[in-house]
Amino acid sequence: MDWSIQDVARLASTTSRTLRHYGDLGLLPPSRVGSNGYRFYDEHSLVRLQRILMLRELGLGLPAIGDVLGQQQDENAALRHHLDWLKQEQQRLVRQIRSVKKTIDTLNREEQLMAENMFDGFDHTEYLEEVERRWGADAYRQSDAWWRSMSTAEKTAWRLRQRALGADWQAAAVRGLDIVGEEAQALAQRQFDWLHGIPGTPGVGAGPTREYFLGLAELYVADERFAANYGGQVGAEFVRDAMVVFAERNL
């Protein structure tokens, strides 16, 4: 009562290559191998294949499927774990979709404006009125002048660092790091140093003042335009909390 590899492949609408692959991984060994090397499968193989295909449709990886089938993992637990992963992936996609849409919008609105540089402006110049309201017109004028005085290379390098910082903050928030931990505080230090370079920031030279630093931290949470650079609301809150801790310790 056994079938050839092609019989089984046709039954399951898959390929012999796939069955051989599963055989190589030990997921679905042939029930019998002829003296000529031909693989044969019996009814138990079919049941096992049925389960493999089910789990694969759910998106589980082959090693995970192996663990479930080998009783080394509770199926229920494996599925729950997998579900968490799927939800995370979905969130990632949602964020990417939002970003792509925003980028398309920006491109269409400012088509001819962007000659060489993708996006001009940065945290401060981009949000003029907010900065002026908080720290006065002088602060804005100073940082704006500083920005304009930079060469293209300097501007680009600056933006590169800005993006890198934002990405690292985001990664830290996702990894759920402790805000008082070493890594998160190192990021806060980078944030401090980064602000250090911007004239118009109260206390520059010695570095931003405690008040300014804390005010900026709150701004990240309060204004969604800022939050976008730090991984959304949740990310911004993580950034703020780490910055607050940093300020209390060092400023």
Place this chain on the structure above:
Amino acid sequence: MDWSIQDVARLASTTSRTLRHYGDLGLLPPSRVGSNGYRFYDEHSLVRLQRILMLRELGLGLPAIGDVLGQQQDENAALRHHLDWLKQEQQRLVRQIRSVKKTIDTLNREEQLMAENMFDGFDHTEYLEEVERRWGADAYRQSDAWWRSMSTAEKTAWRLRQRALGADWQAAAVRGLDIVGEEAQALAQRQFDWLHGIPGTPGVGAGPTREYFLGLAELYVADERFAANYGGQVGAEFVRDAMVVFAERNL
């Protein structure tokens, strides 16, 4: 005015390996290569890297990024195309998440029931009352008896074919095949043949009757439990339409 590979890597918070990779692909060639083989990058490189990293964060593949940067592709068009792909991926994830949840539920409700076979029943026995309402109690009794009379291997093989058919229908719907085309009609033929094996289906022996076949097609669309096996509402409608065409031509 140039920087070493490490300088640039640190600036962008990436690795030298990544920069070398981009160099190998022609995405970001060094602006200068020393006689010692060392790579050096200038300000234009930084601007280019800035754009590469932006697009990569949006999820574009490196070849696509290359096309955009090389002006071989309109950025706007590329992003729109990418957005479509992202949306599709998201739909896929939504479906998978639903499936995983359903499977977890089923597992918890019927924990001890499932000794060897994952799911018992099939289209007909699973939806007793619907089948009886449409084609009478006799139809159900016959197909139920047929099902019970099969060996484990036969049942498994049957389910394997059922799943394969469902998956192929789903793929066909996603690919947007023409319902009157060769491939879709071949699927309808398989659907017909598959029903052929089930006693209790009116007209079996000669194959299902036209009326039964059409009724089943409508059922797939009307009942979401059936639709689930054929790729949701949209998939079920595709199946129905192809089946209707098949019935008109052959029954």
Place this chain on the structure above:
DNA sequence: GATAGAACTTGACGTAACGTCAAGGTCAAG
């Protein structure tokens, strides 16, 4: 029994975007 064609085998490369050794030059500082 010879032969063609279908089915089977193992082996190996390719995929996306790098991470991660490995082995070996180059350079600045002491």
Place this chain on the structure above:
DNA sequence: CTTGACCTTGACGTTACGTCAAGTTCTATC
């Protein structure tokens, strides 16, 4: 001259198979 930091090329590993390639075996036919 040595040490250590930094640089190079080369190559394997990752996921789940697809896709040849080359050789062997089975089956049907003449």
